[in-house]
Amino acid sequence: MDGTLVQNEVILGVDTHLDTHVGVVINDQGKVIGILTSIPTNRAGYLKLLTWARTLGNVRRAGVEGTGTYGAGLARLLREQGIEVWEVNRPDRAKRRLQGKSDSTDAESAARTVLSGNATATPKSQSGVAEALRMLSVVRRSAVKARTQTINQLRSLLISAPDD
Structure with missing residues (x-):
């Protein structure tokens, strides 16, 4: 991506787990504009997540935790759909305990990491x-x-x- 601002761009952040994922969408100012609390970890669930995110704006980038494990299928589908996917590290456990653990908070953190430009790891294509x-x-x-x-x-x- 060349860093140019895209009209009505939103960024998807996803906290991944074995059976379900949680998605959060933020706008280019970092404001949370949507939370999808649980989608199944299958193609239909991934498409539901992407369709939902696209109703909130132009999704071109996504931060996904665990693209080599629980998030691998989602990352693959997002890339197939032309979304730039960034691997986002899980937040520090000690820090999460102090702030309170929340899947939606982790998903929001993933999106914010992409927005800030601190997400630099691209997932392996597998x-x-x-x-x-x-x-x-x-x-x-x-x-x-x-x-x-x-x-x-x-x-x-x-x-x-x-x-x-």
Whole structure:
């Protein structure tokens, strides 16, 4: 993005979880103009979130927590829809406890991080050769671990088994 102001631009911030996400939309002045407290973590839920956000203005940027985990599906859909997605770190736990933990507050913080320009990490695309190699590495590591556990169990049985 070249930094130019877009007419009626709003920024989406999302706090992600396993089963539901929370979305907050702020305007270019940082004012909260909408909160969607819970959407399911599936394509229909992601589309509902984006459709809702677009009713509040021109969505071109979004800050999403956990784009490599719980927010991966949402980040993928937003990019497909032409939205610039920024990875936003989860707020500091100690700070969150002092201010009071709230999913909508975390989502608002994500949007504000994008607005301020402090969001600098772009999510991984999770495709291509690098992702394929990562998946193979994960599977191999798991297979080696399972093999080692099996060998250890067999050795334990041999040691503790009766002589006959």
